[in-house]
Amino acid sequence: MIQIKGNQTNLFKQLQQLAETNLFSMYLDHERTRDRLTTPVATVFELTEEIQRLWPGAQLGVEIIRKGTRKGKPHLKSHYDLTSWQAPVDQPQARIRAHWGIENPLHWVKDVVLGEDDSSFCARSAAITIGFIRNLAITLFRRDGNWSITAALGRLSNDLEQLLRITEFLWIE
16 A cells, blocks of 8 residues: 655546546545544545556555544545555455554654655665665664654764664663
C-alpha cells in the first residue's frame, strides 16, 4: 500500500477519476477516538493497465474520505492509495489502519521530526546517505528504549557519552 499525494498530480487526477468511474466496492465505517468522531468511506476501484505497468504490484486503488469532527470542528479529508490487494476486498478500513499502524512510527518520525520532506539534497547519493543515517538514528534510539524520537533527540543531542553508549562503541558504567 502506498499513498499517492497531491504532488503526483497526474496520477492523483487519474485516481480521482477512476474512483468515480471504476468503482468496485464501497465501505462505510464509524470511528470514535479521543476528540474525533469520524465516518470514513472507503471506495475500492480497479486500476488501468497503464497504472499497473508503471506501479508493479499495484492491483487496486482505494479512495478514503474521512468526514467528521476534530476538537468539535468539522473535518473533511480524502486520500488515494495504490494497493497490492486482490479483489474481493473485505474490511479495507481495518487493513489500512493496520498498515498505518506499522508505517506511522517510522514515516511520521522521518517526515515531521527529522524533516525528511524538507530535505533539499539534489545528488541521489547524498539523499540515500542521509536517509540511511536517519534510519540508523531511529533504530538506535528505539533499540535503546526511546519511543519518542523527539525526546531522545533533546536528551541525547549534546551527550556524546550517551550517544556512544547506544551505538555500543563505548560502555560507560
